[in-house]
Amino acid sequence: MADYDEPIWLRPERAATGRPAVRSRPEITAAALAVADRGGLDMVSMRNVAAELGTGGASLYRYVSGRGDLLDLMVDAAAGGVELRPPTGDPVADLVAVGEGLYAVMRRHRWLPELVLTRPTLGPNAVEVLDHVLALLADHPGDAGSRLEVFALLNAVVATFALNDHAAPDRPARAAAYLAHVAATGDHPRITALLDGPAPAPAPDHRAALAKILTGLLA
16 A cells, blocks of 8 residues: 655655546646636635546546645746746845745635645745755855755745735725824834824835845844
8 A cells, every 4th residue: 555644846746546547647637727826725626626637436446546636746847937037146035035036926826825824835946945055055154054044034025025925905095094093192102102103105115024024044
């Protein structure tokens, strides 16, 4: 019996028994991506992906063990869309560029940030991103653990930014309105002083915030 605790990329592309293969992992992954992009993560099921392919749900079990495999394949396929720019010699700027590539992919696939935060996955495409980040950190004096920490936090921070941006558009305005009310009462002088200062930017500068975080990590 197959060991499904293994990553799907360490398993054969299809079960050893049964009829000859008529599907491929890339084809199944593309169908899962289409279902998720159209209807969100909740719509990703063996049945719905099979319907996208025009086949029965049971037939997919010859290729994937269940929904978890589909999610892993989707996350790694999305990682294949991250633009990896040539290094400039400035590690912070180069890592911010990786973050911009991650962010662009998460904007295209609105379901992706949730999986990056709750189901981190390393498949062939994600390994390419990791290898690129490690190349950018080649001259950094930190040990292997600190370099992996940079990679993990880069993914997590960008996913958090993307989740925030996907939130209902009126949420920041509602929060700002209540914060203004709190400041007006004078009960929280530090908040009052904060809002008496320069007005915050109308939209968060994700690039600048990411640069500050990375500068701190690499210091």
